[in-house]
Amino acid sequence: MGVPATTVGITKRRTSPRRGSLKIRRLRSRDRFFWYSASDSDFCLINSNNSVPEQVNDYTFAPSDFRHELYPTTFPAGRVWPPRKVEDLVCAIGSENTDCVGNTCYNGNICEDLDCTHTLSDWKAATSDWEKYFELRMTEHRGVGVYTKRAFRQGTILGWYTGELKTVSSMEYSTNAYLMEIEIGELGPDTPLEPIPSIFIDGEQRGNWTRFINHSCAADCVFRIMRVGNTRIMAVEAIRDIPRGKELSVDYGQEYYGLTTKKICACGVPECISRKRARLEKAMEKKKAKGKEVKIGNVKRCSRVAPTILV
Ligand SMILES: C[S@@+](CC[C@H](N)C(=O)[O-])C[C@H]1O[C@@H](n2cnc3c(N)ncnc32)[C@H](O)[C@@H]1O
Numbered sequence: 361m362g363v364p365a366t367t368v369g370i371t372k373r374r375t376s377p378r379r380g381s382l383k384i385r386r387l388r389s390r391d392r393f394f395w396y397s398a399s400d401s402d403f404c405l406i407n408s409n410n411s412v413p414e415q416v417n418d419y420t421f422a423p424s425d426f427r428h429e430l431y432p433t434t435f436p437a438g439r440v441w442p443p444r445k446v447e448d449l450v451c452a453i454g455s456e457n458t459d460c461v462g463n464t465c466y467n468g469n470i471c472e473d474l475d476c477t478h479t480l481s482d483w484k485a486a487t488s489d490w491e492k493y494f495e496l497r498m499t500e501h502r503g504v505g506v507y508t509k510r511a512f513r514q515g516t517i518l519g520w521y522t523g524e525l526k527t528v529s530s531m532e533y534s535t536n537a538y539l540m541e542i543e544i545g546e547l548g549p550d551t552p553l554e555p556i557p558s559i560f561i562d563g564e565q566r567g568n569w570t571r572f573i574n575h576s577c578a579a580d581c582v583f584r585i586m587r588v589g590n591t592r593i594m595a596v597e598a599i600r601d602i603p604r605g606k607e608l609s610v611d612y613g614q615e616y617y618g619l620t621t622k623k624i625c626a627c628g629v630p631e632c633i634s635r636k637r638a639r640l641e642k643a644m645e646k647k648k649a650k651g652k653e654v655k656i657g658n659v660k661r662c663s664r665v666a667p668t669i670l671v
Pocket residue numbers: 361363364365367501502503504505537538571572573574575576624625626627
């Protein structure tokens with residue numbers, strides 16, 4: 361993922377105090393996201409200047425963006441390239457072939473049938489009712505986050521990351537915080553010796569609820585490559601039991617929130633990398649300060665010695 365984006369232009373609108381109010385239901389049917397304030401559930405927060413992303417539970421792409429891209433080295437001979445449709449680009453032809461999510465999330469079933477008839481359109485329809493399971497809330501320090509409305513067991517697939525499929529080269533200088541890299545073609549070993557062809561799923565302007573999953577240094581979910589029938593997806597999987605009312609989190613990795621990165625993590629867990637960093641920096645400061653004292657001490661000692669030499 362790239363550099364942080366700011367959540368801008370949000371206006372508070374008073375809604376009826378009851379959650380199930382008509383006004384909220386009407387907002388739910390919109391194609392834009394809305395979220396609750398963390399401190400006051402009477403408020404529904406919606407954006408006034410259209411900077412809230414479009415809610416799209418699908419992959420989209422412009423075939424012309426891929427016109428000049430070379431045939432991926434990880435594609436077997438004879439595939440359609442440049443891609444004309446989503447399935448040409450994110451075809452499941454790698455080692456994830458045993459892990460089809462089936463037709464719907466939350467059921468705990470993984471389909472291992474290589475010739476299954478599961479389809480992306482069924483999956484899209486089955487995952488569009490995410491608001492039954494999750495809600496978006498404004499957090500204090502991390503922008504909008506995703507909260508569970510029911511408990512989930514470890515290993516449950518909770519959703520998939522959607523957005524616009526972009527070439528890596530087109531996003532080279534981007535500061536977009538909603539980019540998810542996904543390999544295309546045959547998947548190699550977990551730690552390939554050389555970079556293998558990949559693309560970005562860009563959720564900045566268009567995406568689904570998973571674009572709001574924040575980072576935690578004690579994450580309870582991972583993004584994992586899986587498939588729906590013969591289409592590759594980046595699934596969100598619970599890696600521990602998650603209670604109702606908990607904020608979902610993933611680990612963005614050391615390059616995003618690490619000991620030497622510019623960005624500071626506000627996940628707040630005791631083992632947080634930025635807390636560790638703060639502790640280390642404090643210890644360094646102390647050492648430095650001590651060093652200065654020692655230096656001053658040395659100078660003092662020198663000055664005591666100096667007269668002796670002078671004498
Ligand atoms: C993919 S977005 C997550 C959704 C975002 N909170 C929003 O409101 O759209 C990633 C951005 O969320 C914020 N964020 C996520 N996790 C965070 C954390 N642990 N501490 C501070 N900011 C965080 C940062 O601004 C980060 O660049």
